[in-house]
Amino acid sequence: MKKLVFLITIIFSVVVSFSANTSFLYSKEATSVYLVASFNDFEPVPMEKSFTGLWRYNADLEPGEYLYKFIVDGKRTIDFSNDKVTAYKGEIFNVRTVQEAYVFSKVGDGKVKNVYFDNQRRYINPVQKGEIYLSIEFEKNDVEDVELQANASSVQKSVIEFNNTILYRFHIFTESEVLKYRFLIYDGEEIIYGFNGSEEFFEFDFNHPIISYFDIPEWSKGRIYYQIFPDRFRNGDSSNDPKGTYSWNGPHNRNSLSFGFYGGDLQGVIDSIDYLEYLGVEAIYFNPIFEAQTPHKYDTTDYLRIDDSFGNDEVFSNMLKALHESDIKLILDGVFNHTGTEFFAMKENFLKQEKSDYLDWYYIKSFPIKKSTESYEGWHGYADLPQLNNENPKVRAYINHVIGKWMSFGIDGWRMDAVDQLPESYWSALYENIKNIDQEILVVGEFWRDATSYFEDPSFDSVMNYIFRDAAIAYAKGGRSINFVNTTNAYIDKYPPQVLHGL
Structure with missing residues (x-):
């Protein structure tokens, strides 16, 4: 790999000031290396050897031209990676040109304006031990390409363009407990970008991750989901019909459809499993099934009871068993904000x-x-x-009790209602509680907009993908295909990759 002496101006996303730091590098094996340069009156100064084997000396220099060379194991030599040389007092020196610290973005100019890389899931996204996504971001038209150097067994690269930036994402598998890595930036020359903007390798310790592991249950990826509104699905047991239940075949009117009961129940789901299999259903999300007064059941009166019009714990258990025998997962609606x-x-x-x-x-x-x-x-x-x-600890404890009861039946997931009504800190704490009970539980949030922030801690494995819904409806109404593509790409590019197959 080519090692170059270079000047790079970097702005971290966590730093607000510019810095012009010139690094002099020597890459060959040596016992001692000194730098002789005009900025210190040609007095030899020792260079430091990093654990990567590179010898380095850093200096903050004003814009201008500087002469330099090396003393390697007592012998004076020029930097053969820099072909710009001049004679001074009968001796050949390399010439280093230091530019202004702030430069406008231009591909191939050897100058990198902004580097975006810090401790957030957008850039450091550990999936599980031995698997991680690493991303680094630049302004558009600033660099030619980026590669990753790491002790990895497999690295796959993807490039994602946003309005003003471009992100290079690397999907990495490694057998090492500590991943060592740095980025190789190509922009007219090869620039090594590592820890603190130096050539040192970054380290990610899989035993002590600085960002939590995040992966969704394997079973949920690519699965076909089907939503059931229980009262309106199928009446399998007329003995539990509420008083005044409307006829399934009508006549129907606005009032009956909005507020009336039609007798659908859990036995009706059991009786329809062959039909669900025929449709290719692989998971069912149920609207609320707990005791409530209305057909929609979002006005819960008892979270610990199945509504009488739907059945009871025994029928629920039988339904869950029958679904699982057909490899159909079951997700309950958690209405915990009201x-x-x-x-x-x-x-x-x-x-x-x-x-x-x-x-x-x-x-x-x-x-x-x-x-x-x-x-x-x-x-x-x-x-x-x-x-x-939900800030009340007693309320939280009650909800944890509710979740624990229904998870003890062996359900496969929760769909959390109206998550924007509560702070993200609440959902991340609840998510942790659920995963402590069973890592294979799918936790989905009802959120209508960009849900990127919910995946940071995280708070959910997935969200109800209303962004796709809105884009599909707009296109079906005659909208432009490019608008559909742009709308869907907006979340595809921003969400953690491990989420996408579970939306």
Whole structure:
């Protein structure tokens, strides 16, 4: 590999000031190496040998031309990697030209304006022990190419262009416990970029990762998902139909379709497994199935009970067993940001008012507490859906208890409702709790926009891919194909690669 003496001006994404640091390098084996240069009146100064074998001397220099050469094991020699030379006092010296620190981006000029690489998942993305994605980013039209030098068994490179930057991503497999790596930047010459902008190798210790491992369950990748709204899917047991259940065959009207019950239940799912297999269904996401007053069940009254109109724990267990026998996974809807007004904590607030033990489970505004958002916060202003105070440790403990119960049945995943209603710190803590119970549980968030930040800690394995939904609908309505491509590429390029096959 060619080792060059070079000048590179770097701006880290965590640093706001520019620095012009000139590195003099000597790459051959030697016992001692000194630098003789005009910037220090040609007095020999010792160069330091790094663990990579490179000899280096760094100096902050003003723009201009400088003469230099080396003393290697007592013998004076020029730098043969630099063909710019001149004679001075009867001796040949190399010439180093130091440019202004700030330069505009230009491919092939040997100057790199900005380097973006720091401790965030965008750049350092460990998947599991021995597997990691490393990315480095530059302004467009600033470098020709980038390669990775590492103690890796496999390296795959991809290049991703954004509006103003270009990102080089390397998918790495290694058998080493400590990955040593540095980037080779090509821009008219070869520039070695390593730890702290030097030629030293970066190190990633798989036993002590600086960023947490993140991978989604293998079973979830590329799987075909099917959503079931239980009340409207299939009535398999008419004995549990709610009073006033509408006929499956109609007639239908706006009121019946919006607020009516149609008798769908879990037995209906069991009876339809052959049909689901015929469709190619490999996983089912259920809308809420816990006890509630409405057909949609988002107004939960008891998270620990299957709604009577759907069945009971035994029927649920039978359904789960039947689905698993057909290799169909089951994902439950976790509506943990609000409850119904008949939930036990809110019922006690109505009953005991100021003396209730559950006032801090919600956001109470005034007394007496009435079924009104003048008395308490409601989800999107709906009094039927009082907003839970998820910052309360007792609320968190209750939700953990709920999650633990249903995971004990052997479910395969959770779809978390309305995640933008709660801080990311809440979801990342809940995610950790779930994964501590079972790493193979899929955790999906309902989020309608760019979800990149949710994958940083992370908070979710995946999100409901509404960005794709919106792009597909817009295209189906006659939109331009380029708009569809740009919209979908926006998240494909930004999300961690391991997420994409589970969206």
